[in-house]
Amino acid sequence: MTDRPKLPLVPEPPQHPMDAESFRRHGHRVIDWIADYWQRVDSYPVLSQVEPGAIRQRLPQRAPEQGESFEAILADVEEILMPGITHWQSPNFFAFFPSNSSPPSVLGDLLSSGLGIQGMLWATSPAATELETHIMDWLVEAMGLPSSFLSTESGGGVIQDTASSATLCSLLAAREQATDFEVNRRGGEAAAKLVAYTSTQAHSSIEKAVKIAGLGSENLRAVAVDQDFAIDPEDLERQIVADREAGLQPFWLCATLGTTSSSAMDPLPPLAEICQRHGLWFHVDAAMAGTAALCPEFQPLHQGLEEADSYCFNPHKWMLTNFDCTAFWVRDRGALIRTLTILPEYLKNEASEAGTVFDYRDWHIPLGRRFRSLKLWFVIRSYGLEGLRRMIRYHVALSQQFRAWVLDHPDFEISAPTPLNLVCFRHRGGDDINRALVERLNASGSLYLSHTVLGGDYVLRMSIGQARTEASHVEAAWQQIVETAAALASRNESSNR
Numbered sequence: 001m002t003d004r005p006k007l008p009l010v011p012e013p014p015q016h017p018m019d020a021e022s023f024r025r026h027g028h029r030v031i032d033w034i035a036d037y038w039q040r041v042d043s044y045p046v047l048s049q050v051e052p053g054a055i056r057q058r059l060p061q062r063a064p065e066q067g068e069s070f071e072a073i074l075a076d077v078e079e080i081l082m083p084g085i086t087h088w089q090s091p092n093f094f095a096f097f098p099s100n101s102s103p104p105s106v107l108g109d110l111l112s113s114g115l116g117i118q119g120m121l122w123a124t125s126p127a128a129t130e131l132e133t134h135i136m137d138w139l140v141e142a143m144g145l146p147s148s149f150l151s152t153e154s155g156g157g158v159i160q161d162t163a164s165s166a167t168l169c170s171l172l173a174a175r176e177q178a179t180d181f182e183v184n185r186r187g188g189e190a191a192a193k194l195v196a197y198t199s200t201q202a203h204s205s206i207e208k209a210v211k212i213a214g215l216g217s218e219n220l221r222a223v224a225v226d227q228d229f230a231i232d233p234e235d236l237e238r239q240i241v242a243d244r245e246a247g248l249q250p251f252w253l254c255a256t257l258g259t260t261s262s263s264a265m266d267p268l269p270p271l272a273e274i275c276q277r278h279g280l281w282f283h284v285d286a287a288m289a290g291t292a293a294l295c296p297e298f299q300p301l302h303q304g305l306e307e308a309d310s311y312c313f314n315p316h317k318w319m320l321t322n323f324d325c326t327a328f329w330v331r332d333r334g335a336l337i338r339t340l341t342i343l344p345e346y347l348k349n350e351a352s353e354a355g356t357v358f359d360y361r362d363w364h365i366p367l368g369r370r371f372r373s374l375k376l377w378f379v380i381r382s383y384g385l386e387g388l389r390r391m392i393r394y395h396v397a398l399s400q401q402f403r404a405w406v407l408d409h410p411d412f413e414i415s416a417p418t419p420l421n422l423v424c425f426r427h428r429g430g431d432d433i434n435r436a437l438v439e440r441l442n443a444s445g446s447l448y449l450s451h452t453v454l455g456g457d458y459v460l461r462m463s464i465g466q467a468r469t470e471a472s473h474v475e476a477a478w479q480q481i482v483e484t485a486a487a488l489a490s491r492n493e494s495s496n497r
């Protein structure tokens with residue numbers, strides 16, 4: 001008998017801290033914890049009140065060598081982390097734009113984590129790709145979007161992490177189309193003459209995309225806006241003509257439906273006409289406002305979108321789908337795919353090569369992708385379109401009510417139109433009192449709102465879109481705003497005396 005060859009010494013297999021039974025037990029506890037949290041979320045100060053560094057100070061210097069009990073970990077969530085949480089799910093959250101979560105969405109996300117698939121190719125989980133394509137087509141119909149965005153036509157939709165990424169993808173596809181895919185081949189030189197356009201009110205992610213795409217932020221033109229903070233098509237036309245005359249190549253416009261500062265709506269029809277005439281790719285960013293189009297009465301906001309080359313909105317803002325989830329459509333998927341596709345040997349498979357499937361890795365920046373459509377599917381199926389419309393209409397009605405209170409009050413004024421659910425307003429007493437008002441309100445912990453500057457004025461933004469917000473919360477907020485402003489004004493008066 002010959003000796004068996006000696007195998008390298010194989011250690012004991014790794015131990016996993018949770019088996020199926022303890023995962024089940026702890027999992028139930030976490031679900032209970034979340035349900036309790038949602039029930040008591042309005043008892044926390046909305047804006048975290050901790051000082052910088054306070055959370056890190058309470059964390060151990062080094063990672064633990066030995067695994068710890070789940071009880072200990074969960075206790076630290078409560079003890080150490082909760083003071084450093086700003087409660088975006090509080091009904092008294094009126095800052096920025098909402099970042100809503102909802103029970104079906106959380107469960108969909110949990111299921112996605114449990115399945116743990118990576119849907120880079122159709123073949124790596126056909127259900128993930130096909131569900132995503134299907135839901136994106138559902139939304140085209142439900143929101144009255146142009147039929148050219150349908151996957152069954154020339155376009156198609158894809159879920160991206162954020163609007164920032166969607167905008168970047170639109171910009172890259174436009175860049176390649178404008179340079180006959182030269183930048184992809186030869187690098188930046190081919191892009192030297194490209195110029196992009198957006199309004200002075202566009203989100204900062206537009207400039208960031210231009211920087212990342214290597215175009216240079218000096219080649220992004222800030223187009224003037226009108227008195228309602230919507231882009232001025234005449235200024236756009238003027239700037240495009242001047243750039244052409246200077247030998248430059250205008251190639252991309254980003255219009256916004258619902259600007260971040262004031263929810264201004266850029267007029268799509270004249271912008272579409274300008275883009276067509278001058279051969280620009282027309283992208284529309286409706287990150288916050290897009291959700292409103294689930295209601296037929298708000299679909300006219302999208303008038304002119306038929307001519308858009310790409311469009312995005314964020315279900316992770318107003319549509320009850322927890323972060324992150326951006327819906328992005330293109331009219332010509334060929335341009336996007338050609339821009340982003342890359343096929344190494346190790347990803348080749350029969351379905352991709354037959355060209356009969358979508359491989360979503362070609363539709364966005366990363367290779368890997370989560371099963372994000374699952375949470376969106378859970379939300380749409382649980383609420384139904386009618387349930388979602390009800391929430392949208394409720395928030396818009398609350399916002400219009402709030403606007404009416406501001407208009408009725410002698411000490412306050414409205415600072416911008418309120419087409420949907422963002423009310424921009426200010427105290428008539430000047431910037432200092434408005435600044436102090438925001439600080440004092442947020443420090444109280446009972447609500448959280450943010451500010452912007454419009455036409456040179458410091459302005460408060462009351463963004464009413466949190467899933468749990470009801471009339472009583474908006475009433476209490478208005479009462480607190482009025483009382484706090486009155487206290488600040490009388491303090492100013494007595495110190496001036």
Ligand code: PLP
Pocket residue numbers: 097161162163164165203205256258259260285286287288314326
């Ligand atoms: N566009 C607009 C109009 C926004 O209001 C925002 C964020 O509030 C964004 C883009 C960026 O969104 P995201 O965080 O999904 O990149």
